[in-house]
Amino acid sequence: MTTIPLIIRLAGPDDAAAVAAFGERSFRETFGADNRPEDMDAYCAATYAVERQRREMAEPEQVTLLAETLARAGALGRRTVYLAVWERNARAIAFYRKVGFREVGAQPFQLGKDVQTDQVMVRRLD
Numbered sequence: 774m775t776t777i778p779l780i781i782r783l784a785g786p787d788d789a790a791a792v793a794a795f796g797e798r799s800f801r802e803t804f805g806a807d808n809r810p811e812d813m814d815a816y817c818a819a820t821y822a823v824e825r826q827r828r829e830m831a832e833p834e835q836v837t838l839l840a841e842t843l844a845r846a847g848a849l850g851r852r853t854v855y856l857a858v859w860e861r862n863a864r865a866i867a868f869y870r871k872v873g874f875r876e877v878g879a880q881p882f883q884l885g886k887d888v889q890t891d892q893v894m895v896r897r898l899d
Contacts, residue, residue, distance in 0.1 A: 784837040789827035792837065797821035803862060804884070812885025847898045854898060857882070857891035869894050 784792055797817045805813055819825070830837050836849070846854050857880060858865045866876075874894040882891045 782839050784830055784839050786827045786830050788837075788839065789830055790823050792830075792839075793821045793823045793826040796826075803865075804859065807861065808884055808887060812887055816884050843896070843898065852897060852899050854896050856894050858894060860890045860892050866892060866894075872896070 797820075800817060800821070801813060829835055836842075843854060854874075855877075856869065856874065858869060859882065860866075860879070874896045876892050877895045878893040879890050880893055882889045
């Protein structure tokens with residue numbers, strides 16, 4: 774298994790603008806060519822709004838990490854990490870496999886009027 778040494782820190786409300794901008798840019802770069810612009814715009818406006826990111830980061834039960842989620846999840850006593858990745862994002866799926874994730878199912882992902890499929894992947898931390 775590959776280990777990636779990174780510094781991990783908990784994101785806070787002051788990080789909302791940077792996280793929102795990075796999230797939207799990454800989402801558009803990854804999925805923009807395969808989706809309708811109006812669906813992308815609507816999804817990004819709702820999901821990556823700075824105020825939404827700030828509210829989510831302020832929720833005590835939500836953990837937003839900058840860098841990597843695995844070390845923080847382990848420190849919180851979690852034994853398993855799940856993620857969802859678009860089934861057509863082969864590059865991301867290959868990366869997640871390389872760092873120990875495996876596919877365990879699928880779930881729908883609504884992008885505007887388009888229902889897509891995300892692969893659900895899991896990695897045990899023990």
